[in-house]
Amino acid sequence: MSEVFLKIENLTKNFGQFTALRDISLEVFQGEFVCFLGPSGCGKTTLLRAIAGLDIQTQGSIAQAGADISVLPPAERDFGIVFQSYALFPNLSVEKNVAYGLESRRAQRDEISQRVAELLALVDLADQAKKYPAQLSGGQQQRVALARALATSPGLLLLDEPLSALDAKVRAHLRMEIKDLQRRLAVTTIMVTHDQEEALTMADRIVVMNHGVIEQIGTPQEIYASPASQFVADFIGTMNFLSARIASSGKCLLEATEIAVDTSGLEAGQQVQLAVRPEDIHLEAKESASAEEQNQTPGTIESMEYLGAFVRATVKLHQSGARVQADLSAGDIDQWAMAPQAAVAVTLPADKIRLYPLDA
Amino acid sequence: MAGMRHRSGTHGSPLRRKSSTDDRAMRLFILVIAIYLVIALAFPLYVMFSKSLENSQGAFVGFQNYLEYFNTPALVYSIQNSLFIGVVTTTITVTIAFILAYALTRSRMPGKPVFKTIAMIPILVPSLLPGIALIYLFGRQGLINELLFGYEIYGPIGIVIAEVFFTLPHALIIIITALSIADARLYEAATALRANRARIFFTVTLPGVRYGLISAAFVVFTLSVTDFGAPKVIGGDFNVLATDIYKQVIGQQNFEMGAVVSMVLLLPAGLAFVVDRIVQKKQVALLSARAVPLEPLPNKRFDNLMLTYSIIISIFILGILGVCQFAALVKFFPYNLSLGFSNYQFDLMDGGGWDSYFNSIEMASYTAVFGTIVVFAGAYLVEKGQGLGPIRGAFQFLAMLPMAIPGLVLGLAYIFFFNAPSNPLNFLYHTMAILVISTIIHFYTVSHLTATTALKQMDSQFESVAASLKQPFYRTFLRVTVPVCTPAILDISIYLFVNAMTTVSAVVFLYSPHTTLASVAVLNMDDAGDIAPAAAMGMMIFYTAAGVKILHYLLSRGIEARTQAWRVAVAK
Numbered sequence: 001m002s003e004v005f006l007k008i009e010n011l012t013k014n015f016g017q018f019t020a021l022r023d024i025s026l027e028v029f030q031g032e033f034v035c036f037l038g039p040s041g042c043g044k045t046t047l048l049r050a051i052a053g054l055d056i057q058t059q060g061s062i063a064q065a066g067a068d069i070s071v072l073p074p075a076e077r078d079f080g081i082v083f084q085s086y087a088l089f090p091n092l093s094v095e096k097n098v099a100y101g102l103e104s105r106r107a108q109r110d111e112i113s114q115r116v117a118e119l120l121a122l123v124d125l126a127d128q129a130k131k132y133p134a135q136l137s138g139g140q141q142q143r144v145a146l147a148r149a150l151a152t153s154p155g156l157l158l159l160d161e162p163l164s165a166l167d168a169k170v171r172a173h174l175r176m177e178i179k180d181l182q183r184r185l186a187v188t189t190i191m192v193t194h195d196q197e198e199a200l201t202m203a204d205r206i207v208v209m210n211h212g213v214i215e216q217i218g219t220p221q222e223i224y225a226s227p228a229s230q231f232v233a234d235f236i237g238t239m240n241f242l243s244a245r246i247a248s249s250g251k252c253l254l255e256a257t258e259i260a261v262d263t264s265g266l267e268a269g270q271q272v273q274l275a276v277r278p279e280d281i282h283l284e285a286k287e288s289a290s291a292e293e294q295n296q297t298p299g300t301i302e303s304m305e306y307l308g309a310f311v312r313a314t315v316k317l318h319q320s321g322a323r324v325q326a327d328l329s330a331g332d333i334d335q336w337a338m339a340p341q342a343a344v345a346v347t348l349p350a351d352k353i354r355l356y357p358l359d360a
Numbered sequence: 361m362a363g364m365r366h367r368s369g370t371h372g373s374p375l376r377r378k379s380s381t382d383d384r385a386m387r388l389f390i391l392v393i394a395i396y397l398v399i400a401l402a403f404p405l406y407v408m409f410s411k412s413l414e415n416s417q418g419a420f421v422g423f424q425n426y427l428e429y430f431n432t433p434a435l436v437y438s439i440q441n442s443l444f445i446g447v448v449t450t451t452i453t454v455t456i457a458f459i460l461a462y463a464l465t466r467s468r469m470p471g472k473p474v475f476k477t478i479a480m481i482p483i484l485v486p487s488l489l490p491g492i493a494l495i496y497l498f499g500r501q502g503l504i505n506e507l508l509f510g511y512e513i514y515g516p517i518g519i520v521i522a523e524v525f526f527t528l529p530h531a532l533i534i535i536i537t538a539l540s541i542a543d544a545r546l547y548e549a550a551t552a553l554r555a556n557r558a559r560i561f562f563t564v565t566l567p568g569v570r571y572g573l574i575s576a577a578f579v580v581f582t583l584s585v586t587d588f589g590a591p592k593v594i595g596g597d598f599n600v601l602a603t604d605i606y607k608q609v610i611g612q613q614n615f616e617m618g619a620v621v622s623m624v625l626l627l628p629a630g631l632a633f634v635v636d637r638i639v640q641k642k643q644v645a646l647l648s649a650r651a652v653p654l655e656p657l658p659n660k661r662f663d664n665l666m667l668t669y670s671i672i673i674s675i676f677i678l679g680i681l682g683v684c685q686f687a688a689l690v691k692f693f694p695y696n697l698s699l700g701f702s703n704y705q706f707d708l709m710d711g712g713g714w715d716s717y718f719n720s721i722e723m724a725s726y727t728a729v730f731g732t733i734v735v736f737a738g739a740y741l742v743e744k745g746q747g748l749g750p751i752r753g754a755f756q757f758l759a760m761l762p763m764a765i766p767g768l769v770l771g772l773a774y775i776f777f778f779n780a781p782s783n784p785l786n787f788l789y790h791t792m793a794i795l796v797i798s799t800i801i802h803f804y805t806v807s808h809l810t811a812t813t814a815l816k817q818m819d820s821q822f823e824s825v826a827a828s829l830k831q832p833f834y835r836t837f838l839r840v841t842v843p844v845c846t847p848a849i850l851d852i853s854i855y856l857f858v859n860a861m862t863t864v865s866a867v868v869f870l871y872s873p874h875t876t877l878a879s880v881a882v883l884n885m886d887d888a889g890d891i892a893p894a895a896a897m898g899m900m901i902f903y904t905a906a907g908v909k910i911l912h913y914l915l916s917r918g919i920e921a922r923t924q925a926w927r928v929a930v931a932k
C-alpha cells in the first residue's frame with residue numbers, strides 16, 4: 001500500500017459563479033479504501049464525478065495509474081461505479097445486468113456466463129440470476145449493482161452513497177460485506193458518504209470535506225482522536241466545546257481553572273475553543289467542589305441520559321455556567337453514587353484535549 | 361508527474377472534456393435531425409415571410425402587400441370573423457368539456473370509460489366530417505332543419521357546431537388531467553369548515569383547475585381559428601382567415617397575398633402558444649406536489665344529472681357520426697332513401713378514388729414509422745447528448761415551434777420553399793416524401809413532448825453506468841432506453857398515424873395527382889357536390905383510425921402483460 005494509484009492536484013470545479021470544489025489535492029494508494037465524508041452539499045459527489053469524467057473539473061489534474069486522465073471521457077477511463085439509485089437496467093435480468101459490460105468484449109458466451117456466475121456468487125446472489133431488479137430487495141439490488149461494476153475488473157471502484165437508500169440493519173450488514181469484498185479483491189475504492197459511522201468502520205483513510213475544501217485526510221483513528229480543525233472535531237462523533245484563553249506555553253485558562261495542555265502553535269492571550277469528547281471526561285463526586293487540582297473544575301450534574309452501555313451526564317460548570325457532556329459507566333455510577341444534582345469534580349485529561357483558535 | 365499538462369492553479373480557461381467516439385457520433389446524429397428541422401421548418405417559414413414582402417414578379421416591395429391587405433375590407437373582415445368563431449367556440453367547448461370532465465372525475469355515475477371513449481372519437485375523423493353531417497341534418501333539405509327556426513346552417517352557426525365537435529376531445533383531455541390532480545385534503549378541509557357544495561366548487565374546485573381551463577381555452581381557440589375543414593364545408597359566404605389563405609392560393613393563385621394572410625394567422629396561434637407554454641409550466645409545478653387523490657362520494661341526484669348530461673353529449677357525437685354513415689349509405693338523398701354502397705365507388709368521382717385511401721394509409725404508415733424514429737431519437741439526443749449546447753437549445757426551440765404553426769401556413773410555406781426551381785430539393789415536390797416530411801413536422805411538438813417526458817422519467821445514471829462499462833451509447837439506447845420507453849413510443853406512432861390520416865390543412869397544398877389523399881378527397885368531393893361519397897370516404901378514415909387505435913390498445917395490453925415483471929420498477 002505504498003504506490004500512489006490516483007493523484008489529484010489543485011482541482012477546482014465551478015458551476016457558473018459558484019465554486020463547488022476549491023483547490024483539491026489528494027492521493028489515493030493502490031488497493032486503498034478511501035471515504036469522502038462531509039455534510040450535504042460539500043462537493044463529495046462533484047469530486048467523484050470529476051474522477052469518473054462524468055462532469056469534468058474546471059481546473060486541475062487527475063492522474064490514474066501514472067497516466068494523465070484529466071480530460072478523458074468516462075469511456076476512456078478505468079473505473080466501475082455504483083450510484084445511490086443503483087441505476088440497474090430495469091428490463092434486463094440480474095445476470096444480463098451483470099453481463100452488460102462483458103458482452104461486447106468479444107468474449108465467448110460460456111466465458112461470459114462463467115464470469116457472471118462467479119460474480120453473482122461473490123455477492124451471494126447466485127440463486128437470483130433470472131430475476132428482474134424490481135423483484136429484488138434494496139440490499140440485493142445494491143449487490144447486483146456492485147457485481148455489475150466489478151464485472152470488468154476495473155482498477156478503481158467508485159461508490160456514491162451506495163448504502164443510503166437502505167434501512168439501518170441491511171446497511172450495517174452490507175458495510176461489512178462491501179469492505180470484505182474490497183479487501184479480497186484489493187480494488188482501489190472511493191466511497192462517498194455523509195454517514196460518519198460508515199466512513200469510520202469501512203475506510204482505510206477518510207477525506208473530510210466541507211464547503212468544497214478538504215478539511216482533513218487521515219485514518220479513522222487519526223480523524224477521531226486528533227481532528228485537525230474545529231469543523232472536523234464537531235462533525236465526527238460528539239464533542240464538547242468550551243471557550244478558553246491561552247495563559248502561557250503549555251497552559252490555558254478555562255475561567256479560573258488552569259488547564260495543562262499542548263499549546264504548540266498558539267500564542268499567550270489568544271482566545272481558543274477547548275474541545276474534549278464526553279468519553280474522555282472524568283467525573284468524581286466531590287462534596288466541597290473546589291478547583292485545586294490541575295485540569296479539574298467543579299460542576300453539578302443536571303441530568304442523566306441512559307444510553308444502554310453507558311450513561312451520558314450533562315454537567316453544568318460552576319465557573320462559567322457552560323454545560324458539558326460526560327460519559328459514565330455503570331461502575332462509575334455505583335462507585336460515586338452519581339445522580340442529578342450531585343456536585344462533581346470534572347477532570348479534563350491533558351492528552352485528550354485539543355485547542356482550536358477562534359476564527360475572527 | 362511528467363504528463364501533467366493540465367495543471368493550472370486558479371486561472372486559465374476551464375478544461376474541456378476530450379470528446380469520445382460516442383460524443384462525436386451523437387453530435388453527428390443530432391446535427392442530422394437539426395438540419396431536417398431547419399430545412400423542413402425554419403427555411404420554409406423564412407421563405408414564406410420574405411414572399412409576403414414581394415410582389416408577384418418577385419421584387420421586394422416592403423410592406424406593400426400588407427397595406428393592400430388591410431385596405432381590402434373583404435379580407436380584413438375575415439380577421440373579425442375568425443376571432444368571433446374562436447371566442448364563441450372556446451366558450452362553448454370549454455364549458456361543455458368542463459362539465460363532462462367533472463362528470464368523469466367527480467361523480468359515481470356508471471359507464472365512465474364508455475363516455476370517455478365516445479368523447480375521444482372526434483380525434484379520429486377529419487374536421488370536414490362534422491360539417492357534412494350538419495348539412496344532412498340542417499341543410500336546405502336537412503332531416504331536422506326546422507329546429508333552426510329559419511336560421512341558416514351555412515355560416516357561423518354551422519362552423520361553431522362543427523368546431524365544438526372537433527375541439528371537444530382536446531379540451532377534455534386537458535381538463536380531466538387538471539381535475540385529477542386535485543388534492544383530496546383540500547376538500548376534506550373545506551368540508552370540515554362546513555362549506556356547502558357550491559361554495560366548495562367556487563373556492564376549491566375552480567381555482568384548482570384554473571390553469572387547466574386557461575390551457576384548454578387557448579388550445580381550443582388556436583384549433584378553431586386555424587382550422588380549415590369546417591369553414592370550408594359549412595362556412596358558406598362566411599369567410600375566415602383559413603379559408604382566405606386557401607382561396608387566395610388555390611382560387612386566385614395570389615401566392616403573395618396568401619403569405620400575408622398566413623402571417624396574420626400566425627399571430628393568434630403564436631400568442632396562444634406562448635400563453636399555453638407559460639401556463640403549462642405552472643401546472644407542472646402543481647402536479648409535482650404530493651396530493652392525496654380524491655374519491656368522489658356517491659350522490660344519487662348529482663350522479664343521475666351527470667349521467668344524463670354525458671348521454672346527451674354522447675348522442676351529439678355519435679349522432680354526427682351516425683348521420684355521416686347514413687349519408688354514405690343512402691342511394692340518393694333525400695329522394696331515394698334505400699341503402700347501398702354506390703357512394704363507395706370513389707373511382708367514379710373526383711378526388712383520386714380508392715387510390716387516395718390507400719395513399720393515405722401509406723402516408724400515415726411512413727409518417728408513423730419515420731416520424732417516431734426521428735422524434736424519439738431527436739428527443740433522446742437532446743436529453744442525453746454532451747456538448748453542442750447552443751445547437752441543443754435551438755433544437756429544443758424548433759421542436760416546440762410546429763405547435764404554433766397552422767397546417768395551412770406550413771403547407772403554403774412548403775410550396776414557396778420546395779417549389780422554387782432554384783431549390784436543389786425541388787425534386788421532392790409532388791412526391792409522397794414531401795407529404796410525410798411535412799406531416800411529421802406538423803405534428804412534431806406533441807410527439808417530442810411525449811418522448812421527452814418518457815426520457816426524463818428514466819434514471820439519468822444509465823448512460824453514466826454504460827460509459828463506465830465502456831458500452832457504446834447506441835447499445836444502451838437500443839437495449840435499455842427503447843424497451844423502457846416502448847409505451848411512449850407506441851403512443852407517438854399512433855398519434856402520428858391517426859393525425860396523418862385525418863389532416864387536411866398542410867397536405868392540401870402539397871398532394872399531386874399521384875399522391876391524392878383520403879382526407880383531401882373528402883374535401884374535393886364535397887367541393888364538387890358529391891357530398892355522400894365525401895361522407896363515405898370520411899367514414900373510411902374513421903374506421904381505419906379507430907381500427908388502428910384498437911390494435912394499439914391490444915398491443916399495449918400485450919406488452920404490459922409481458923413486461924409486468926420489470927415494469928414495477930419503472931412505476932416506483
Ligand SMILES: Nc1ncnc2c1ncn2[C@@H]1O[C@H](COP(=O)(O)OP(=O)(O)OP(=O)(O)O)[C@@H](O)[C@H]1O
Binds near residue numbers: 046
Ligand atoms: N450541475 C450543477 N450545477 C450547479 N450547482 C451544482 C451542480 N451540481 C452540484 N452543484 C452544487 O455543488 C455543491 C456540491 O454538490 P455535490 O452534489 O457534490 O454535494 P454532495 O457533497 O455530494 O452532497 P450530498 O451529500 O447532498 O449528495 C452543492 O452546493 C450543489 O448545489
Ligand SMILES: [Mg+2]
Binds near residue numbers: 044045046192
Ligand atoms: Mg452527493
